Amino acid sequence: MKMIIGGIKVDSRSKETVDVICPSDGKFLDVVPVATEEDVKEAIETAKKGQKLWSKVSLYERERILKRYIELVDENKEGIAEILSLEQGRPYQQNLSDMYSQVNNILPTYIDAYKHFHGKTTQPGAYSFNKNDFQVVVREPVGVVAAIIAYNSPVTILYRKVIPALITGNAIVVKPATDAPLAVIRCMELLVEAGVTPEAINLVTGSGSKVGKWISENPHVNTISFTGSTEVGIDIIQKSSVNLTRCHLELGGNDAFIILEDADIDLAVKSAYSGRIPVSGQICASPKRFIVDKKIVEEFTDKLIAAISKVTIGQPMDENVELCGLINEKAAIQALEQVEYTVKQGAKIALGGERHKAVLLPTVLTDVTKDMDIAQSMEVFAPVFPIIVVENEEEAVEIANNTHYGLSGSVFSKDMRRAMHIANQLETGQVVINSHGWYLNPDQPFGGYKKSGLGREGVEDTLSAFTQEKTITFKDYLY
Numbered sequence: 368m369k370m371i372i373g374g375i376k377v378d379s380r381s382k383e384t385v386d387v388i389c390p391s392d393g394k395f396l397d398v399v400p401v402a403t404e405e406d407v408k409e410a411i412e413t414a415k416k417g418q419k420l421w422s423k424v425s426l427y428e429r430e431r432i433l434k435r436y437i438e439l440v441d442e443n444k445e446g447i448a449e450i451l452s453l454e455q456g457r458p459y460q461q462n463l464s465d466m467y468s469q470v471n472n473i474l475p476t477y478i479d480a481y482k483h484f485h486g487k488t489t490q491p492g493a494y495s496f497n498k499n500d501f502q503v504v505v506r507e508p509v510g511v512v513a514a515i516i517a518y519n520s521p522v523t524i525l526y527r528k529v530i531p532a533l534i535t536g537n538a539i540v541v542k543p544a545t546d547a548p549l550a551v552i553r554c555m556e557l558l559v560e561a562g563v564t565p566e567a568i569n570l571v572t573g574s575g576s577k578v579g580k581w582i583s584e585n586p587h588v589n590t591i592s593f594t595g596s597t598e599v600g601i602d603i604i605q606k607s608s609v610n611l612t613r614c615h616l617e618l619g620g621n622d623a624f625i626i627l628e629d630a631d632i633d634l635a636v637k638s639a640y641s642g643r644i645p646v647s648g649q650i651c652a653s654p655k656r657f658i659v660d661k662k663i664v665e666e667f668t669d670k671l672i673a674a675i676s677k678v679t680i681g682q683p684m685d686e687n688v689e690l691c692g693l694i695n696e697k698a699a700i701q702a703l704e705q706v707e708y709t710v711k712q713g714a715k716i717a718l719g720g721e722r723h724k725a726v727l728l729p730t731v732l733t734d735v736t737k738d739m740d741i742a743q744s745m746e747v748f749a750p751v752f753p754i755i756v757v758e759n760e761e762e763a764v765e766i767a768n769n770t771h772y773g774l775s776g777s778v779f780s781k782d783m784r785r786a787m788h789i790a791n792q793l794e795t796g797q798v799v800i801n802s803h804g805w806y807l808n809p810d811q812p813f814g815g816y817k818k819s820g821l822g823r824e825g826v827e828d829t830l831s832a833f834t835q836e837k838t839i840t841f842k843d844y845l846y
């Protein structure tokens with residue numbers, strides 16, 4: 368596939384390309400261009416011009432075009448889900464069900480909400496000096512929004528950035544992950560087809576270390592919306608700070624999944640499974656540390672092992688498959704190294720601990736203690752379940768908070784007051800009671816405490832982040 372500059376499909380100036388491979392069977396899927404610095408500059412300058420045109424299109428008309436876009440996504444959802452499944456090695460049914468959710472929930476919500484995202488007036492006469500002055504506060508687009516996207520849920524991440532950016536009158540420059548760029552490119556092509564001002568639609572491909580750097584340093588980018596690792600988020604904010612570019616960062620996590628002794632254990636097992644098995648555990652807010660009261664740890668561990676031993680592993684397009692590989696073989700090697708490292712620190716493998724090419728078999732680690740890296744800030748982006756036994760709820764909270772991450776978390780208890788007491792103490796942007804912490808409703812602020820992020824995503828937060836307020840004063844207007 369090609370990059371998109373000014374709505375037009377283009378190659379890199381250097382003609383250099385990089386292969387996109389299906390991690391599940393190693394088959395070649397396509398190539399994408401490796402952008403040069405000139406290509407990236409051109410994309411950003413085109414976006415700057417396109418933004419002037421697109422922001423002049425009335426909100427009513429922008430709504431009409433973006434709703435036409437939703438229809439196009441709906442018509443093409445099977446094709447998009449298939450490309451995504453092949454490039455990511457994720458079961459097709461999981462991606463298709465995400466596409467239904469995009470079409471029915473996410474996309475229309477941002478569009479509808481902005482129509483009712485009103486400005487405000489201040490109270491004349493509230494101060495001794497403003498008796499006759501009338502003030503209105505209006506919202507304007509920030510200008511050029513750059514969206515830098517992780518590989519794990521590329522289409523979902525794209526939509527949570529690009530739809531609010533466009534409805535608010537911004538132009539976009541998208542940089543997809545090198546391992547999973549194809550579905551994102553297809554979704555961007557459809558924006559042009561739907562009738563968005565072509566110059567407002569730009570996408571560049573190539574390595575994050577170069578293309579991402581050129582985007583971060585460019586003074587014409589007004590806002591960077593990034594989803595990915597903490598390390599890269601910090602790099603982006605450092606590079607963009609010379610221009611005071613606004614940054615919104617959705618970063619990594621090492622979420623606690625706390626099970627108190629009065630919990631419904633079957634429910635906890637079901638939730639551990641449905642939070643950690645999809646996308647082969649490559650989810651920012653999937654449960655990554657299982658902190659379990661000593662009185663029930665044996666029952667939980669036995670039931671968890673019984674449940675995840677039955678996971679069906681296969682190819683992305685197979686029916687009823689639940690787990691494929693990780694994004695590439697290197698990621699699986701790295702995840703296994705993290706498991707082996709934890710074993711060296713004293714943990715035991717109760718299930719799994721084996722790799723077949725890009726597939727890491729679901730792995731349960733027992734005897735994990737609070738001093739181990741995995742119990743603190745070592746994020747494992749794979750279907751790994753480290754179980755940490757605790758004496759009581761105070762110790763559970765202490766371990767849960769002993770990390771530099773703070774994305775999400777969950778607590779299992781039948782006593783809502785106890786669960787609430789724990790939720791209040793967790794240093795995270797979200798806590799879910801009696802389910803895993805991977806919960807994403809467009810109306811909620813989603814994002815992390817500590818090194819899990821900066822800012823929040825969600826209807827209100829993102830629409831605010833992609834607009835800026837301007838106060839206009841009519842001096843001595845009133846009498």
Ligand code: NAP
Pocket residue numbers: 515516517518519520542543544545546573574575576578579580583594595596597599600602603617618619620650651652746748774819820
């Ligand atoms: P990543 O390595 O940080 O990459 C994310 C994106 O940034 C990719 O497009 C990457 O390009 C680009 N990039 C890499 N280095 C860059 C640099 N120096 N400057 C600018 N851009 C750069 O993350 P990932 O491995 O794709 O995703 C996994 C991580 O994302 C995990 O830590 C996960 O928890 C986190 N995540 C967080 C959320 C959330 O909402 N909080 C959601 C999903 C994932 P290349 O692909 O070319 O390297």
Ligand code: MG
Pocket residue numbers: 596
């Ligand atoms: Mg990475």
